[in-house]
Amino acid sequence: MSPEALFAPSDDVVAKTHVNATQYEEKYARSVNDPDGFWGEQAKRIDWIKPFTKVKNTSFKWPDISIKWFEDGELNVTANCIDRHLDTRGDQVAIIFEPDDPKAEARHITYRKLHEEVCRFANVLKGLGVKKGERVTIYMPMIPEAAYAMLACARIGAVHSVVFGGFSPDALAGRVNDCDSRVVLTADEGRRGGKSVPLKANVDKALEDCPGVEKVLVVRNTGGDVAMKGSRDVWWHEAAAGVEAVCEPVAMNAEDPLFILYTSGSTGKPKGVLHTTGGYLVYASLTHELTFDYRDGEVYWCTADVGWVTGHSYIVYGPLANGATTLMFEGVPNYPDAGRFWDVVDKHKVNIFYTAPTAIRALMGAGNQFVERADLSTLRLLGSVGEPINPEAWMWYHKQVGRERCVVIDTWWQTETGGFMITPLPGAIATKPGSATKPFFGVQPVVLEPESGKVIAETEASGVLAIADSWPGQMRTVYGDHQRFKETYFQQYKGFYFSGDGCRRDADGYYWITGRVDDVLNVSGHRLGTAEVESALVAHPKVSEAAVVGFPHDVKGQGIYCYVTLMASETASDDLAVELRNWVRKEIGPIASPDHIQFAPGLPKTRSGKIMRRILRKVAENDYGALGDTSTLADPAVVDDLIANRKNR
Ligand code: PRX
Numbered sequence: 001m002s003p004e005a006l007f008a009p010s011d012d013v014v015a016k017t018h019v020n021a022t023q024y025e026e027k028y029a030r031s032v033n034d035p036d037g038f039w040g041e042q043a044k045r046i047d048w049i050k051p052f053t054k055v056k057n058t059s060f061k062w063p064d065i066s067i068k069w070f071e072d073g074e075l076n077v078t079a080n081c082i083d084r085h086l087d088t089r090g091d092q093v094a095i096i097f098e099p100d101d102p103k104a105e106a107r108h109i110t111y112r113k114l115h116e117e118v119c120r121f122a123n124v125l126k127g128l129g130v131k132k133g134e135r136v137t138i139y140m141p142m143i144p145e146a147a148y149a150m151l152a153c154a155r156i157g158a159v160h161s162v163v164f165g166g167f168s169p170d171a172l173a174g175r176v177n178d179c180d181s182r183v184v185l186t187a188d189e190g191r192r193g194g195k196s197v198p199l200k201a202n203v204d205k206a207l208e209d210c211p212g213v214e215k216v217l218v219v220r221n222t223g224g225d226v227a228m229k230g231s232r233d234v235w236w237h238e239a240a241a242g243v244e245a246v247c248e249p250v251a252m253n254a255e256d257p258l259f260i261l262y263t264s265g266s267t268g269k270p271k272g273v274l275h276t277t278g279g280y281l282v283y284a285s286l287t288h289e290l291t292f293d294y295r296d297g298e299v300y301w302c303t304a305d306v307g308w309v310t311g312h313s314y315i316v317y318g319p320l321a322n323g324a325t326t327l328m329f330e331g332v333p334n335y336p337d338a339g340r341f342w343d344v345v346d347k348h349k350v351n352i353f354y355t356a357p358t359a360i361r362a363l364m365g366a367g368n369q370f371v372e373r374a375d376l377s378t379l380r381l382l383g384s385v386g387e388p389i390n391p392e393a394w395m396w397y398h399k400q401v402g403r404e405r406c407v408v409i410d411t412w413w414q415t416e417t418g419g420f421m422i423t424p425l426p427g428a429i430a431t432k433p434g435s436a437t438k439p440f441f442g443v444q445p446v447v448l449e450p451e452s453g454k455v456i457a458e459t460e461a462s463g464v465l466a467i468a469d470s471w472p473g474q475m476r477t478v479y480g481d482h483q484r485f486k487e488t489y490f491q492q493y494k495g496f497y498f499s500g501d502g503c504r505r506d507a508d509g510y511y512w513i514t515g516r517v518d519d520v521l522n523v524s525g526h527r528l529g530t531a532e533v534e535s536a537l538v539a540h541p542k543v544s545e546a547a548v549v550g551f552p553h554d555v556k557g558q559g560i561y562c563y564v565t566l567m568a569s570e571t572a573s574d575d576l577a578v579e580l581r582n583w584v585r586k587e588i589g590p591i592a593s594p595d596h597i598q599f600a601p602g603l604p605k606t607r608s609g610k611i612m613r614r615i616l617r618k619v620a621e622n623d624y625g626a627l628g629d630t631s632t633l634a635d636p637a638v639v640d641d642l643i644a645n646r647k648n649r
Contacts (some may be wrong), residue, residue, distance in 0.1 A: 004506070007398075008430040013407060018290050024428035024438075032440035032469070039437040039442065039472060043070055043282045046321070047084050049251045050074035052278070058470035062494040065486045068255055069279030069472045076249035077154040077258060077281050078118060081320035083249065085111045088644060093325045096299065098344050100191040100331035106348070109144055111323070114151075117144075119247040121152035124239045126181055128215050131159030132250060135260065138183040139163045139172055139199060141190025141441020142330045146306045147237070147496060149185045151417045154258060157250040161260040161272065164307025165190050165197055169205035169587040175262050179272055179479055184213055185236075187221040188426050193335035207232075225602045226233050254278025260479045261309055263415040264529035265488060266500070266518035272479030273309075273415050280418050281321055283473030285421040287440060288318030292381060293426045299378075301327035303341070303359065309415040310385055310524075313473075314354065318419070333359045336364035342374030342401070353401075354383035356525040357401040359391050361555045364396045371400045379403075381426060384410045386525030388513050388558040394433035412436035412513050414499065415527070416489070419472025421445070422511045435510045444468040446496065447505050450517065453493045456505075464517055465503040466496035519613070521550040521558050526591045528560070533594070536587035537562060540580060542570045547611050548594075549605050551620040551648055559595035561620035561648060563603060572599035594622070596647035602638040604630070619646050 014020055019027065031038040036055040043052070052073030059066045069205075090112040093120040097107040109117070130136060136158050140146035146162070153160040163175050176184060184207070190197035200218055206229065207213050218226070219236045228235070235464060252258075258277045262270040288294060300319055304310035306328075319326035327348055333341050333355075341363065345353060363370065382402050384394070389410050398408045408431060411423040421443050422436040429437050440444050445467050447461040448454065456463055474497070478485040489497050502514040516522060519530040530548040535548035553559035564580065577597040585593050604612045612633065618624050619642045630636050 004432055006430045006432055007408070009407065009427050013293070014427050016295070017293055017425075019425045019428050021428045024425055027441070028441055032444055035442060035469070039069070039282070042286055043073075043278070046075060046080055046278070046282055046283060047076050048073050049079075052254060056470065060469065060490060060495055060497060062490055063486060065490050067470050067474055068471075069281070070254040071209060073254040073278050074251045075254065075278055076252055077277060077280070078151050080281060080285075081151065081317065082111060082115045082118060085606045086115060089323050092323070094320060095144050095147060096325060096327040096348050098327060098329045098348065099329070100193065101337070102336060102340070102343065107144065114148075116245040118151040118155060119244045120240050120243050121148045122155040122247040123243045124217070124236070125158065126156060126247070127239065127243070127473045128217070128234075130156065130158050130183055133159065133257070134183075135159045135161055135179040135181050136306055137161045137163060137172075137176045137179070137184045138204060139165060139184060139186045140194075140219070140306070141165050141187055141197065141219055141221060141579060142305055142328055143187065143219070144328060145172045145187065147328065150259070150306070150312075150316055155247060155249050157252055157256065157259045157603040159259060161262070163262065163311070164305055164589075165199055166307070168586055169202045170587050171589055172202060173206040173209040174269060175272075176206065177245055178262070178269075179260050180212055182212060183215045183217065185217045185219075186519065187219040188226045189222040189224040191222055191330060193332040196222055196224060199203075204229070205408075216296065220514050228392075240272065242338060251586045252277045253614045255476070259312065261312065261415055261566065263309075264520055264527045264532055266520050267531050268391075268529075270529070270532070271481070271484060271488070273475045274477050274479045275418055276476050277410070279472030281317060281473065283419045284313040284318035285321035287473070288314060288324070289322050289442070290425055291409065291420050291423050292352050292354070292383065293320075293407075294322055294352065296323070298380075299325050299327060299349055300352040300354075301329070301345070301348070301350045302404045303329060303333070303356070304354075304385075308416070313419050335369060336367065337615060338363050339370035342371050342376060345379060345535055346375050349378040351575040352381045352383070353379055353380055353384065356386040357384055357389040358387065358395045358524040358556055360389070360397050364393060365555065366402075370401055376403060379406050381409065384408070385413070387522045388515055391433040398433070407431070408433075410434070410436045412511070416475045417471070418475065421467070421471075422513070429454050432510060435506075435512045437510050439511075445511060447491055447503060447586055448496070458503060458509050459509055462504045463502070464493075465501045465511070465513070466493050467499065498593075521560060523550075523558050523560060523591060528592055532588060533560060533562065533584060533592055534593070536584045537564060537580060539587065540583050542567055542576065543580070544568075545603060547613065547616055549617045549620050550612060551594065551617070560592065561596045561598070561616075562619070563593045563598050563600045563616055563642070565600055565603060571574055598642070598645055598647050600638070600642055600645070602635060602641070604638050604642070605634050606632050607634045616642070619643060620648055622646065622648055
């Protein structure tokens with residue numbers, strides 16, 4: 001089958017959809033021609049404590065970048081995600097929790113119970129002196145308490161920074177310090193794939209370098225043994241005992257911060273992407289409803305972790321704002337075997353399933369017997385996110401999981417965008433395997449010539465992907481460094497938000513995302529800066545220099561290939577390669593584990609000392625026949641050595 005094959009929405013999908021093809025065209029045109037009118041209307045889906053009178057006040061004009069939406073309105077996110085549902089759906093399940101251990105009991109948390117838990121959690125935070133605007137770091141497993149913690153912060157106006165539980169103590173410490181958290185929320189341990197994750201022990205280690213942290217609130221999850229330190233550490237269940245389950249939501253300005261989420265860029269340390277309250281919630285809730293075509297009463301499951309933006313927008317905020325039933329899964333796709341996802345779909349009668357291409361490819365590789373043994377008849381829609389989905393994986397998802405009757409949607413977006421940017425709407429847009437298709441309402445993608453930055457006017461285009469105007473879910477700044485925000489996203493291509501991705505637009509105006517064009521890797525859907533891995537490597541006493549590039553990997557999308565030059569006194573060995581791999585895991589976390597470490601006596605540099613990454617990429621890709629011009633190298637001979645000793649044959 002040609003990868004360009006079209007899958008048109010079925011009559012049944014069109015009959016029930018929120019948006020059909022004609023409505024998409026009309027509404028899209030209005031959303032870009034009259035953003036004030038369009039978004040002013042859409043924002044009515046949210047309950048405002050004080051209505052806004054202004055809708056859009058944004059500028060992408062260098063150097064005056066400023067983004068404000070609904071700027072004089074006031075609201076509380078949890079009043080929208082919880083309280084307003086109590087009258088109509090208090091007894092409906094808000095969160096289904098499926099634990100890592102398939103034999104352990106699932107939990108069903110109703111909206112009423114969620115209200116109680118969040119209020120109690122919020123009162124405990126208040127008891128610790130947490131104030132509006134204060135940053136609270138959350139380092140938790142995928143358990144409902146992670147959602148309670150996020151929502152409790154939002155209830156009292158504290159700004160949460162969730163750090164993925166797979167990050168190392170060092171990575172955690174950097175994030176805690178960057179946003180000056182005084183309070184950290186964690187659990188004794190997490191559980192993934194039958195193994196425990198020592199969260200509290202990691203926090204203890206991290207906090208050796210975090211002098212500003214005064215309190216650590218610890219949720220008892222596995223019951224594993226953990227050390228509790230004097231007056232600093234408090235058990236959540238002890239702090240919550242006897243605490244009232246009523247806490248009034250605080251009125252927040254639409255532009256007050258809601259959360260910070262650290263993400264990797266092409267240079268320097270991870271940056272704190274800051275999202276605010278009003279625009280983010282309008283956008284997360286509208287995109288969740290329309291893109292998944294969510295209908296009342298359906299069970300919706302996004303397999304991401306709350307440590308990533310997908311977990312923020314599409315496990316917690318979007319679904320709960322819409323009164324949905326959202327499933328939280330603590331485990332991994334291949335435990336106890338590669339049928340776990342499908343068992344959970346059947347067990348909880350999941351209607352909408354949203355995962356990443358890396359998981360799809362891994363499960364595809366495990367063989368069809370695992371998916372074939374499942375019923376899967378409740379499924380109606382399948383989503384994909386995080387990296388380009390290759391047409392083969394798309395077709396497997398469509399055939400084996402969707403049994404050729406489910407809609408498959410590939411959603412392109414980023415931590416920075418807050419919600420979907422380019423994605424099919426199920427009842428409106430025919431899909432093509434591997435394409436994220438068309439822009440969501442209000443999103444104006446442009447394809448630019450990489451060198452000149454000129455907008456390519458022709459429909460068929462290939463270049464870098466940028467966005468011409470603001471949308472409500474857009475990040476507002478880099479926490480503590482507005483200059484970095486401006487320089488990262490708006491300086492290179494003036495007048496546009498630059499995504500960092502390359503893309504192709506086909507003759508039908510469909511977008512095909514080709515991956516990052518900067519020094520950011522996408523490993524199993526996780527974003528990593530090559531600079532981060534390099535700085536971890538050079539922090540090792542035996543390493544003099546390091547350069548890191550990505551290479552195509554069948555399951556992970558991209559793998560991590562490291563070129564390392566040792567100190568003159570050191571000798572390369574397999575043992576040392578293992579030592580360095582473990583070192584990177586310790587410095588950043590297991591997601592940054594190098595796939596290949598090649599010891600190189602020298603790196604290819606220009607005469608001015610700049611490393612020529614293009615050459616390193618080609619060698620890592622095993623494509624060294626096309627190295628291009630190497631005449632500007634200071635020492636062309638290093639390339640022969642790189643090729644002779646390459647690891648990825
Ligand atoms: O390169 C794109 C890729 O993931 C990057 C964003 O990563 P992150 O901020 O961690 O957010 C991931 C979840 C939204 C993008 O710059 N990416 C994300 N979704 C897709 C994608 N690449 C291709 N197709 C997608 N659907």
